[in-house]
Amino acid sequence: MAEEVAAVAGELRASFRAGRTRPAEWRAAQLRAIVRMVEEREGDISDALHSDLAKPRMESYLHEISLAKAACKFALKGLKNWMKPEKVPAGLTTFPSTAQIVSEPLGVVLVISAWNYPFLLSIEPVIGAIAAGNAVLLKPSEIAPATSALFAKLLPEYVDKSCIKVVEGGVPETTALLEEKWDKIFYTGSGNVGRIVMAAAAKHLTPVALELGGKCPAIFDSNVDLHTAVKRLAVGKWGCNNGQACIAPDYVITTKSFAPELVDSLKRALIRFYGEDPLQSEDLSRIVNSNHFCRLTNLIEDKTVSQKIVYGGQTDEKQLKIAPTVLVDVPLDSALMTSEIFGPLLPIVTVDKIEDSIEFINSKTKPLAAYLFTKDKKLQEAFVSNVPAGGMLVNDVALHLANPHLPFGGVGDSGIGSYHGKFSFDCFTHKKAVLIRGFGGEAAARYPPYTTEKQKILRGLINGSFIALILALLGFPRRDRR
Template sequence: MAASAAAVMEELRGSFREGRTRPAEWRTAQLRALVRMIEEKEDDISDALHADLAKPRMEAYLHEISLAKGACMFALKGLKNWMKPDKVPSAITTFPSTAQIVPEPLGVVLVISAWNYPFLLSIEPVIGAIAAGNAVVLKPSEIAPATSSLFAKLLPEYVDSSCIKVVEGGVTETGALLGQRWDKIFYTGNGNVARVVLAAAAKHLTPVALELGGKCPVIVDSNVDLHVAAKRIAVGKWGCNNGQACIAPDYIITTKAFVTELVDSLKRVLERFYGEDPLQSADLSRIVSISHFKRLTKLIEDKEVATKIQLGGQTDQEQLKIAPTVLVDVPLDTELMTGEIFGPMLPIITVDKIEESIAHINAGAKPLAAYLFTKDKKLQQDFVSNVSAGGMLVNDVALHLTNPHLPFGGVGDSGTGSYHGKFSFDCFTHRKAVLIRGFGGEANARYPPYTAEKQRILRGLIKGSFFALILALLGFPREKR
């Protein structure tokens, strides 16, 4: 496998060195081809997502297919301007000169994607890599085999396979790829694998973007429109892969006085969304695999946890389904509360005053997303100012990632680097500093032998003295040629 990975790298490196990926025409052609692929193969993509996750067609379209196409269209619209050098002011010490920042592709990049949104999380980084002019290898997740296989089949039919390749497989294949020298690695997944990726990248000093996760909190104040808040929380939790999403709410914080009202509202909303028997609902995604199913059911079988269930908790191993489950005041030292859940359980923590919730969030690792529902402007201001998270949203959940003008990424344990929109282009681009001078404007003061007079002029130049600039350009102090 190592030899195969090396052969892939050699071919892509050759294509990049030949300059195939640099022209705007090549980039545009690949992006347009991806749009055609998404449009023409929408049914196949939906079928693959259903095979991997039992994902409803509406959810597949809204959360993956439409967003992927939108990312392509946004890149096509902005690419010409993104590729232009940025002109910047020159310094007095380099007068006369021009200065600019030139965006250039990094080279050959590796995208390792995740299983929970296997189409979107694969194709969107690839869109950024292509727009930036790179050759790219996509390694889809083997845990979503139908989508992985579809990529391996479709991409060579639509894009330039001498510059864009798909490598399928599991741990062995991923390890072989990580053994190569990449110009950047983009990984979406969990922190444990991220450490393996970083260790491999360190051997070649390869830059890495990590899109991870964490325990995304939701603060719910008592002054909200509760029915609207409950609907938005519910669809953001269970309407996103049944909780198997990095930005899905992981837990709620509310007051002791308000928790009963909140639980009752969630119960009404969930029954409306998924019926009295959610395990039979076609609108609820299944758990991705038996191993993940067993991990999740173990969390709520804990004696300290099971007694805290207020709603749900039903499971069906044959279907790999777990009902939306709401719990209240689970002990904070249980596994449910210490690790990222990545499933349909939504614990609620109660506090005496809602302002205490900010300190609770800050006591843990920085989340990928943080959410607040309130009408209190001061609480909103305190939340935005004092909570560190990859991104945040007030009075809704998850929708911030749909705005291509906002960067999407983590901070601390939830990741490093960002993408979406132009940020995807920037993620795979080196911003090269370029200074251009002619042969005039010689300042003799910069050359040896160094004298007190030259030092005075140079100090003046560094301080931005126009008088010192004039003296320098006039050749003072005079020197023999």
């Protein structure tokens, strides 16, 4: 396996060194090919996502297929401007000169993807890497085998396979890939594996982007449009792959007095969405595999947790389905509250005052996303100012990732780096500083011997003195000219 991986990496390296990926025409051609692939093979993509996760076709289109296509078109529209050198001021100390920042491709990059949104989370980083002019190796998740196999089949049919490759497999293949030296590694997944990726990258001083997860909180104030807010909360939790999403709300914080009303409203919304028997709903994704099914059922089988269930809790091991489940005031030291849930379980934490929720969030690790439902502007300002998170959204869930003008990424334990839109291009680009001078404008004061007069001129230059610049260009003090 190591030899095969080395051969693939070597071919990509040779293609990059030959300059194949640098021209704007090549980049645009690959992006157009991906758009064509998404349009022509939408049915195959939906079938693969349904096979891996029983994902409803509408959810597949809204959350993966349409976003991938939009990301490609956004990159095509902005590509030429993104590639242009950025002119910046040169300053007095280097006068006369011009300065610019050149966006340079990093080289050969590795993208290791996740299983929960196996199409989007694979192709969007690849889009950014291609736009930036890199050669790319994609390692899709083996936990979503149908989508992984589809990538291995489709990408070589549509894009330049000498510069963009797919390697399938599990832990042995990923281990072999991490032994190679890459110019950047982009990983989406759990924090535990993220640490492994970062440790492997450190051996080669390879930069990394880690898109991880964490326990994303949602503060729910009583001062809301309850009917609308509850629908948005519910679809953001259970309509996002049945909670198997890094940006799905992991827990809700509300006041003790408001919790009963919130729970009743949530129950009504869930019945409207998924019926009286949600395990039979075709609009609810299944759990990805038996391991994750057991992990999730173990979380609620603990007696101290199960007695806190106020709605749901039904499971079907044969279908790998777990109903939307709401719990109130589970023990804070339970696994449900100390580990990322990544599933359809939603604990509600109650506090005396809604303002206490900010302190509660800040006592935990920094989340990938944080949500607030309120009409209170002061609470909104306090939330934005005082809650550290990769990103946040007020009065809705998850929609911030659909805006290509906003970066998407974590902070602290929830990740390193960001992407989406131009941020994807920047993620795979080195910003090279370039200063260009001619042979005119020689200043004798910069050369030894360093006399008192020269020091005065140089200090003036460093402090931005125009008079010092004129004196330097005139060659003062003249007795030192050589």
